[in-house]
Amino acid sequence: MHILQALFFPPEQPGGVSSMIPFMQERFNKRGWEMELFSLPKRVRGKGTEPVSFTTFDWHVYEGNPIVDKYIQTYRDYIWWTKLRITKTYDLIHAHHPIAALVMKQLFPDTPVLMTVHSSYERELILNGKIKENGPEEAFLTALYRELEERADQLITVSNSFKQYLADYVQEPDRIGVIPNGFDERRFRPVPHENKIPQLITVCRLVPAKGLDTLLLACAELKKRGQPFVLHLIGDGPIRPQLEQMAVELNIYEEIIFYGYMLHPEDFMPFFDVFVLPSRAESFGSVFAEAALCGLALVGTNVGGIPEQIVHGHNGLLVPVDDVPALAAALEKVAGDPIFRYNLGRVAWDKAQSAYSMARIVQQLKSVYRIYRKDDKV
Template sequence: MRIIHILNHVQKIGNGIVNVAVDLACLQAKTGNEVAVVSVGGEYEALLAVCGVKHYHLDQQRNPINIIKAAVRYQAIAAEFQPDIVHAHMMTGIVLARFLRYGHKYALVSTVHNEFQRTSLLMGLADRVIAVSKAVQASMARRGIPENKLRVVCNGTLGSPRTRNLHDYQPLPLQHPAIATVAGMYKRKGIAELIAAFEQIALNFPQAHLYLVGNGPDRELFEAQALATSVGERIHFEGFQPEPQRYLKSCDIFVLASHRDPCPLVLSEAREAGAAIIGTQVDGIPEALDYGQAGLLVPTKDSKALAKALVQLLSNADTLYEWKNRANQNLEWLNASRVHQETLGVYCELITQ
């Protein structure tokens, strides 16, 4: 099978969409398919080359002159590579692949990652639309994507070609009990609620520290919020980390307080690392936590409920141990190879038709 993945870039910046696409491309190439990635490029080009994936440079910046150039370039790439499948992961890619398909025989697949974006409806231009969780599938169906187009392939990243074996990562000397999150510094990731919850419990747990791993446009806002608390010296902004596994292995409690999150990859990594997990009850987070079997679930935008869950874990060593153990169970379905196989199944469905 000849497969093209089209996305904006392949930069190593913690972007979950890029990570999923790179995983798929590498695993597909390793299992004998001819695979190409089309993007403006980035650090993952080296890994793609090692895995036998061809990379074509395509700048998809949305200005009129560049879009015309991108259209001409895309046509040339498709004519040269002759794909059976084009798999679009981002909005510009799906538009190019759909409206420039004339004269080519490929089937078109899209993956909906951030379905809360209004423009995600464009992903419905594909012949098959992969939703990264059942919650995303239901949302897209409500918004008008035909159900016969939709397929669910839940995210999973364990065993990814991008990462090493978990045992190869050295844990960090964090101060314990250590509470951590790994997330972009965006309001929708619930960082403000996490800081507020930590402030509520910090005086009762004077040894606890909070580690915020990630970067983003709202970081200064959160830094100001932390500085305004009475426990700012125990709130650590760690920035983007290329090896977040070192934090996941070291922390006692991992928190993902998102307001919206289709199916976050970091939860599978936190589970593998054996952290006790607290997540919000929204979108694909419950699915990633086996509907509350592998982590505590709290309402979104509710710092009091989050603080209560933190107290539950920090107050009792046996409870903390139990939730660490529960997080570490039933990990097989979170493997990247399962995502790869199910995605190939969607491709085969189209090719046999």
């Protein structure tokens, strides 16, 4: 069976699905499955010129909006690049972005196309202050879910929570499958260590949606209570200057290390103690699974797919979104009690191994792929 994994970002991009798929490809290829990757290079911009139309709505209603126009141009670019680069057929195409799925089905209508919806672009834009809720951009982006349902052969998403979110925009939500992201156990694994001062870590893009302002306020409260800690903040983004200034004003700059972008944070993530990320929205929250596989105690918000990974008090702690006192109390609990912290990390590792290991996810995907195979070879 010859399968194409159709991405949006190139595989060398940090984090998320783009960095996960090559490891999945390796597992499949070793087992005799032919799998290739395809994506749109960043240098391809403004090349496509073909007209774009959808079957379930008229996108021209939103024409003239900068975000919509940019999305449509990227769609045209993906068509141009696909026509230029793909010269053979596949038994199955598994897409990981709406543009990739819709373009592939347009150009290869006889090939089964599966689509995994990994995240909500419209929620990200709203939370990051780029668009207004209930505005034309959100209407356009959410209309694409119905278009995907109409044209893709199978919709999959990464959490039950996000499946419920999609239910408002499709006609048959029960047909949406749920397969979480998988993580290579060889990349993420615990390392024995002992830190005299509790080491907190977060890994994310520095944008408002991640709730890092709430984290800094909670850390300031920790310091006031006399709880020592170091926060390692890995990632970059548009609000980094504001966060650094906030840390100075809260008198916690000495307790925080701003690393900026890092290609392989998993190389030293296991040497920390607690992973914390107070996101305001997460369809799945891959970094929580990565941290769990490194044996860290988890602290997250009770939103999106995070509660599907964290059972409060069992393998981590959950707090409400934007609740500074609750987050400070949770951090104080895990930072001040090494035995409790160790037990949370141990159980988190067990759960992640059983639920999110690459081996398990590969088996789940094989079961779906086999539905579309044309022979009995694999």
